[in-house]
Amino acid sequence: MKIKISSIIKTAAFLCATVACVFAASIVLRSKDSDFKYKDFFEKADQIDVLFMGSSHVINALNPAVLYEQYGITSYNMGGHGSVMQATYWELIEALQYSNPKCVVVDSYMLQKDYQYLDVMDESYSDDDRQSSISQLHLNLDCWPLDKLKIAIVKDLIQDPEIQKQFLADFYVYHNRWEELGSNDYKALFGNEDRNNLFGAEMRYGIELAPGIYPEPADKNGLGGHTVGEEYLRKIIDECQRRGIDIYVTFLTCSATTDDKRAIDSAQIICDQYGVPFVNMQEMGVVDLYTDLNDPGHMNALGSIKATECIGALIAESGDLPDHRGDAAYSDWEKGAESFRSSIYDMEVGSDSIYQQLDYLTQNDVSMILYINEGSQAFGDNQMQRLIHNFTVTPKIYHTDGPYILINDVASGQIYEASGSEMLDHVSTSLGTLHYEPVEHLFRFLYAEEDPETNFLYDDSKSDYDIQIITYDNETGEVLSHNYYKSYGSNYTKG
Amino acid sequence: MQFVSFGFLLLLPVAAIVNFIIPRKFRYIWLLVISAAFYISIDVKAAAVMAGTIVITYFAAVMIEKFSEGADKTGTGRTRLIFALAVITEVAAMLIFRSGKILGAIGISFYMLKSIGYLADVYRGDEKAEHNPLMLALFVSFFPQVISGPIERAGNMLPQFAYPVTVDFDRMRDGFLQILWGYFLKLVIADRLAIYVNSVYQAPENCPGTIVAIATVMYSFEIYCDFAGYSSIAIGVARILGIDVMKNFDSPYMAKSVAEFWRRWHISLSTWLKDYVYIPLGGNRKGTTRKYLNIIIVFVVSGIWHGSALTFLVWGLLHAIYQLIGYIAMPLRDKIVEVLKIDRNGLSHRTIKTIITFFFVNLAWIFFRAPSLEQAFVIIKKSFEFTPWIFTDKSLYNYGLSVSSFNVGMIGIILLIAMDILNFNDIEIRERIIGQSIWYRWIIMIGAILAILIFGIWGAGYNASSFIYQQF
Numbered sequence: 001m002k003i004k005i006s007s008i009i010k011t012a013a014f015l016c017a018t019v020a021c022v023f024a025a026s027i028v029l030r031s032k033d034s035d036f037k038y039k040d041f042f043e044k045a046d047q048i049d050v051l052f053m054g055s056s057h058v059i060n061a062l063n064p065a066v067l068y069e070q071y072g073i074t075s076y077n078m079g080g081h082g083s084v085m086q087a088t089y090w091e092l093i094e095a096l097q098y099s100n101p102k103c104v105v106v107d108s109y110m111l112q113k114d115y116q117y118l119d120v121m122d123e124s125y126s127d128d129d130r131q132s133s134i135s136q137l138h139l140n141l142d143c144w145p146l147d148k149l150k151i152a153i154v155k156d157l158i159q160d161p162e163i164q165k166q167f168l169a170d171f172y173v174y175h176n177r178w179e180e181l182g183s184n185d186y187k188a189l190f191g192n193e194d195r196n197n198l199f200g201a202e203m204r205y206g207i208e209l210a211p212g213i214y215p216e217p218a219d220k221n222g223l224g225g226h227t228v229g230e231e232y233l234r235k236i237i238d239e240c241q242r243r244g245i246d247i248y249v250t251f252l253t254c255s256a257t258t259d260d261k262r263a264i265d266s267a268q269i270i271c272d273q274y275g276v277p278f279v280n281m282q283e284m285g286v287v288d289l290y291t292d293l294n295d296p297g298h299m300n301a302l303g304s305i306k307a308t309e310c311i312g313a314l315i316a317e318s319g320d321l322p323d324h325r326g327d328a329a330y331s332d333w334e335k336g337a338e339s340f341r342s343s344i345y346d347m348e349v350g351s352d353s354i355y356q357q358l359d360y361l362t363q364n365d366v367s368m369i370l371y372i373n374e375g376s377q378a379f380g381d382n383q384m385q386r387l388i389h390n391f392t393v394t395p396k397i398y399h400t401d402g403p404y405i406l407i408n409d410v411a412s413g414q415i416y417e418a419s420g421s422e423m424l425d426h427v428s429t430s431l432g433t434l435h436y437e438p439v440e441h442l443f444r445f446l447y448a449e450e451d452p453e454t455n456f457l458y459d460d461s462k463s464d465y466d467i468q469i470i471t472y473d474n475e476t477g478e479v480l481s482h483n484y485y486k487s488y489g490s491n492y493t494k495g
Numbered sequence: 496m497q498f499v500s501f502g503f504l505l506l507l508p509v510a511a512i513v514n515f516i517i518p519r520k521f522r523y524i525w526l527l528v529i530s531a532a533f534y535i536s537i538d539v540k541a542a543a544v545m546a547g548t549i550v551i552t553y554f555a556a557v558m559i560e561k562f563s564e565g566a567d568k569t570g571t572g573r574t575r576l577i578f579a580l581a582v583i584t585e586v587a588a589m590l591i592f593r594s595g596k597i598l599g600a601i602g603i604s605f606y607m608l609k610s611i612g613y614l615a616d617v618y619r620g621d622e623k624a625e626h627n628p629l630m631l632a633l634f635v636s637f638f639p640q641v642i643s644g645p646i647e648r649a650g651n652m653l654p655q656f657a658y659p660v661t662v663d664f665d666r667m668r669d670g671f672l673q674i675l676w677g678y679f680l681k682l683v684i685a686d687r688l689a690i691y692v693n694s695v696y697q698a699p700e701n702c703p704g705t706i707v708a709i710a711t712v713m714y715s716f717e718i719y720c721d722f723a724g725y726s727s728i729a730i731g732v733a734r735i736l737g738i739d740v741m742k743n744f745d746s747p748y749m750a751k752s753v754a755e756f757w758r759r760w761h762i763s764l765s766t767w768l769k770d771y772v773y774i775p776l777g778g779n780r781k782g783t784t785r786k787y788l789n790i791i792i793v794f795v796v797s798g799i800w801h802g803s804a805l806t807f808l809v810w811g812l813l814h815a816i817y818q819l820i821g822y823i824a825m826p827l828r829d830k831i832v833e834v835l836k837i838d839r840n841g842l843s844h845r846t847i848k849t850i851i852t853f854f855f856v857n858l859a860w861i862f863f864r865a866p867s868l869e870q871a872f873v874i875i876k877k878s879f880e881f882t883p884w885i886f887t888d889k890s891l892y893n894y895g896l897s898v899s900s901f902n903v904g905m906i907g908i909i910l911l912i913a914m915d916i917l918n919f920n921d922i923e924i925r926e927r928i929i930g931q932s933i934w935y936r937w938i939i940m941i942g943a944i945l946a947i948l949i950f951g952i953w954g955a956g957y958n959a960s961s962f963i964y965q966q967f
Contacts, residue, residue, distance in 0.1 A: 007664045014937060021941050025949060166955040173955035175948055179899045 026171040028185050029178060032193055034142035039195040040332075041076050042143075045099040047330065049321050050075035052200070053092050053236070054107030054250075055083045060298040061252045062105065064199035066308040069337035071316045072323030074330065077200030082136035084113045085232035090153040092236055094144050096243070103246040103315055106236050108267035108278075111229040112259050117159040134163060141167050197339050203301040204294035205347055207355045209383040211255035211289045211296050222266030230266055237274045248314065250279040252307055253287035255296035279314065286310045290386060291359050301344060302359060341365075349471050349481045354492045357469060357483065358387040364410045366480055367430060369470040371457050374402035374441055376466040377487040384490070391415055403438045405446070410474040430477035456482075465495045497537075498642075498728050499681065499953065506533065511735045515662055523633050523656040526736060533638035537601055544592050544600040545641075548585060549632045552610040553625070555581035556617045560624035578618040582611055594803065602642040604800060606635050608767055613649040615771050622649050630656055637738070639729040643722070645743040645763035652738070659737040665929065666734060668936075672925045673731030675943045676914075680724030682951030684907035687900060688717040690952065694895040696864065700873055703890065704880025710894070711878055714864050715857045716908050719747065722761070746915040748856070751848035753817040756856055764800075768793050787822070791815045801863070806871060810862040817855050903950050 041048070050073055052062040058079030067075050076099075078091050088106065095101075115122045118133045137157065144150050146168060154167045166173035177185075187193045196202070223230060233249070240247040249271050251264045264280055271278035281287055292303030299307060315321060324330040345365045351357035361368045370388065378384045379401050388397045391408050392415055400419035407416040409429040418424050424436035432448025439445065446457040456470055465484035472479045484495035497503060510529045514522055535542045555577055563574045589607040592600040613634065616622035625631040634652050660666075695702050695710035702710075726743035733740040743763050750756035757765045773793045779786040791812070798811025831837075837844050858875070865871035885891045892898050917924055928939055
């Protein structure tokens with residue numbers, strides 16, 4: 001047995017170089033979803049006062065940028081897509097290793113889920129559901145370093161040892177990503193990868209026009225108190241109370257099924273038992289089912305503003321949490337708030353969908369002129385009429401075949417409407433003193449008396465578009481966008 | 496525990512380091528312990544079958560030796576009886592247990608041939624019976640070879656177990672490179688091609704003809720990379736442990752005839768069949784007709800050894816027929832070469848012969864892979880339907896492999912062919928790599944490790960497929 005010292009050194013150096021290269025490869029190859037969501041959490045853990053916990057309902061509904069903008073309270077959205085209550089519990093336990101929040105808001109959606117293992121679920125789920133459930137758990141877990149807690153979490157949530165491996169060593173699953181690498185994957189090598197600028201929240205900007213309405217349950221007994229979801233909600237409350245953290249349990253507005261409503265009743269019962277507040281937005285009327293949902297289950301950005309403001313008001317009422325606005329150390333939160341506000345502004349000025357644009361224009365960041373030509377199919381579209389009616393107090397939109405004009409001048413706080421042969425004259429707006437006059441089917445006047453040569457509502461090349469939306473700056477009156485739409489039943493194409 | 500498993504990657508360095516440290520005379524005990532643990536980790540019940548085989552082989556060999564003392568080389572009636580009983584028992588056990596109907600015994604076809612070869616050697620007086628039962632147990636169960644060979648001879652292995660060589664740094668590096676190449680063949684090429692082949696062979700009748708033809712060629716490379724990959728890992732592992740194991744593949748698809756193919760493909764089985772079936776039957780010493788009959792018998796045995804399905808028998812017979820036709824047509828072929836004044840040593844002639852040989856081997860593999868004869872004929876018929884538009888309408892990539900993954904498979908095949916050409920021309924790649932400066936060596940080794948880890952077909956969403964030859 002002969003071995004030289006130099007051979008040992010060379011072998012050790014080779015192993016080190018190999019490990020370094022494999023480690024670098026694993027950084028490039030790993031999915032960036034979890035890092036994207038939680039990178040700021042790790043970097044700002046000592047600044048976070050509130051944690052939002054739950055499923056995708058929370059991700060979309062509770063926006064730390066809004067909470068900061070409105071109340072100066074710092075928070076992080078820890079919600080996970082498809083996160084059932086046991087996953088939420090463990091997410092909280094992991095988060096508490098790194099941060100010391102003063103308040104936790106946990107959503108009770110999916111309280112009725114009564115299975116322990118995400119890779120097993122129950123017989124009502126398909127293999128695709130299981131696969132999806134496992135994939136979604138990666139968003140929750142990938143960011144946490146491997147330690148005893150993470151091993152315990154994986155064993156608690158995943159039954160199959162083979163599947164457990166992919167959570168304990170993510171290279172096991174992500175080495176296959178070589179086909180989909182992008183520039184962001186390589187940026188990760190130097191720690192410059194993209195990050196979520198909404199502190200874990202994700203906004204959706206669509207609009208659910210026809211949310212389902214489901215019957216109320218026959219009784220108020222809830223789920224009976226024995227589901228896995230209920231068990232873990234109790235654990236979450238226990239943990240928070242043990243640590244002296246304020247806790248709010250919520251049910252965030254969605255198109256709730258009868259089962260969801262039973263879960264709401266159960267959450268109420270559990271909260272009563274523990275003496276913690278239950279914020280049932282479903283009954284509070286804070287969020288409008290017809291304008292503030294992106295889809296039956298998730299709020300859109302408008303809904304999130306309302307829901308976050310609602311929660312923020314409750315938290316702020318307690319008076320325990322400091323207002324960090326104006327503190328230079330918290331400038332990133334300020335930037336996040338500005339960035340979010342800017343995204344809403346963009347939707348108001350230039351959304352691709354007329355429904356979306358009308359919905360977001362209710363935010364009043366810009367002023368708007370809406371014109372619908374006589375005979376437009378929009379007049380037979382109840383959802384369109386409802387969105388327009390959000391701006392007005394009159395039912396005019398429901399009783400006209402057009403032409404129809406609506407001017408929402410935010411600076412003056414005035415709303416002007418006209419339909420049929422009605423004219424508008426001497427309308428004082430930021431755009432100028434407007435004069436509106438329908439002339440014939442394809443021709444009408446809308447001009448500022450200061451500049452009568454500019455007819456805002458007539459463009460020969462767009463004469464076959466029956467709907468126009470003009471947005472202008474609240475203060476300067478500068479025209480920001482002029483969108484044309486053509487109606488086909490309740491479908492609208494943008495010109 | 497399989498070669499493609501985290502457990503094995505942990506076991507190997509432990510086995511190597513302990514083997515390196517302990518005194519030479521005790522190494523065989525350590526290797527036996529590791530081999531037993533390895534096999535038991537796969538299947539405890541199958542370990543009982545192996546233990547039975549070891550006991551039978553040990554006592555049969557000792558008794559054969561005892562009763563043949565003073566007798567002539569071919570043995571007495573008693574030794575013949577003991578030998579026959581032992582061989583019959585082991586062959587019967589192999590046929591029974593490999594089917595898995597009573598009890599599946601992984602690797603049984605391989606270690607049984609080793610045992611039978613050893614008994615035949617003792618019976619013929621070519622080898623002495625091993626009186627140390629642990630040594631014999633190690634010969635039968637040596638973990639790098641136990642699942643899929645190479646089917647080694649006692650004459651090569653027992654002396655090495657008794658007097659292991661010094662494991663130096665060069666030997667370690669050489670073994671390591673061989674292991675890396677094995678994993679590359681298996682994980683990057685074989686298992687990638689398997690996805691495509693399985694997808695096409697699931698319903699070949701629904702696939703365009705050229706796709707089926709491509710899948711068929713891919714299968715030829717899949718089975719080669721799979722089996723040669725295993726062999727390479729096995730040989731590399733053994734080398735790190737101080738044991739030299741025979742080469743099992745030697746650029747088989749470079750062969751210019753089917754007979755040459757069999758001198759290069761699964762060499763340990765081919766030579767076993769030659770030494771223990773073909774030559775005892777008379778080989779080519781008893782006339783042309785008997786030679787042809789012996790060839791047919793050898794390939795029928797080979798077919799049956801590979802599996803009980805009729806497809807394996809047809810595969811074996813096809814190879815026998817190829818060789819018979821080759822021999823019979825030799826005068827005619829010589830005449831054609833002479834009349835056309837073809838340069839036998841010219842590159843073009845050699846290339847044509849290699850391609851034709853590959854074509855015939857490829858055709859036979861269809862029977863090896865197909866689940867039934869009917870399916871095999873469907874695949875052959877389909878393969879001749881010419882549908883070249885698959886290269887332009889992108890349908891080439893509709894069978895489980897994306898464009899990138901398909902291209903990685905093709906690059907892998909090109910690399911394999913390049914390596915085989917070099918090997919065919921007696922250029923030993925590993926020696927060349929080891930001869931390079933440390934930086935080149937490291938770049939090559941680390942590059943290979945990364946290629947295997949990144950491009951290999953393993954991990955979540957994919958169950959590392961067993962080595963194809965593991966089923967035999």
